[in-house]
Amino acid sequence: MEIVNHNASFNEDEGYSKIERWNPETTEKLAYHYKEILKLIGEDVGREGLLQTPVRVAKAIQFLTHGYNIDPHVLVRSAKFHEEYKQMVLVKDIELYSMCEHHMIPFYGKAHVAYIPNGYITGLSKVARVVDAYARRLQVQERLTVQIRDCLQETLNPLGVAVVIEAAHMCMQMRGIQKQNSVTTTSAFTGAFLTHNETREEFIHLIGVKLH
Ligand SMILES: Nc1nc2c(ncn2[C@@H]2O[C@H](COP(=O)(O)OP(=O)(O)OP(=O)(O)O)[C@@H](O)[C@H]2O)c(=O)[nH]1
Ligand SMILES: [Zn+2]
Known part of the structure; x- marks a missing residue:
């Protein structure tokens, strides 16, 4: 899948950008683990509604924790x-x-x-x-x-x-x-x-x- 990166390098001076922030390498790694988690809770990772879920969750968690990148x-x-x-x-x-x-x-x-x-x-x-x-x-x-x-x-x-x-x-x-x-x-x-x-x-x- 294509990953569009809005803001790969976090810039402290622009640390408060409203753009949802995530980076492609982290997203890929997180998505791998979220897919494993979905399997562990008994989900079918192949069903339509879940195909993009690991990537979505990977992006969401980066947004929810983006404060680490702000001074x-x-x-x-x-x-x-x-x-x-x-x-x-x-x-x-x-x-x-x-x-x-x-x-x-x-x-x-x-x-x-x-x-x-x-x-x-x-x-x-x-x-x-x-x-x-x-x-x-x-x-x-x-x-x-x-x-x-x-x-x-x-x-x-x-x-x-x-x-x-x-x-x-x-x-x-x-x-x-x-x-x-x-x-x-x-x-x-x-x-x-x-x-x-x-x-x-x-x-x-x-x-x-x-x-x-
Ligand atoms: N002091 C404080 N405690 C929090 C905060 N957020 C969550 N907690 C508490 O962190 C505690 C963790 O306790 P544990 O006994 O290790 O976890 P647990 O078995 O899941 O606890 P329960 O929530 O009581 O089921 C819980 O009492 C939560 O209510 C917070 O912001 N401050
Ligand atoms: Zn808690």
Whole structure:
């Protein structure tokens, strides 16, 4: 079959391209293994509907984990601007899709990210791109939360960063304990969000999440 490669060499500066990203060699190797998996679960890999499935899944998994090819620090620094604004900047309800590293099953929800600039701001879309860059990897929600916080703290050196993630884990919904309505909330703070209760309360009030 013909494999069209939209973006064979991943470029960190363009790491946030919307194009579905996969490379031909990896696709071929993954497809081989997915075909074996289909056989192991008892499927007929020769039937019409499944003929292209190993290749499709191989491409899909590369998209779902393309965050490994993005350096979020580079992303933020690519749109870092000097600005004297010193109030909270909040980007809330950033939808996220990730996969738990234990079962490789999706978890999905929302991230709320705030920071208080200290001479520098970043492009608002970069905040959402940082969330995506870390979410599109095998993750646990706790590490995802802390990585987003640390990236913004390290690149912008703001007076504080706050991250809250609310997510539903399909490994708890579809299998295992099968709790369809459970939502997990995680949070991570630095600077003024840790030292000033009022600042943290303002953030929590603005995002409308119950943390306590
Ligand atoms: N802390 C944390 N745990 C997670 C996350 N995603 C999945 N898990 C949990 O990872 C744990 C793995 O536990 P194991 O006992 O090794 O796996 P398991 O036998 O499949 O567990 P069950 O899901 O309880 O059936 C489970 O309790 C999952 O609910 C996450 O983002 N953070
Ligand atoms: Zn899981």
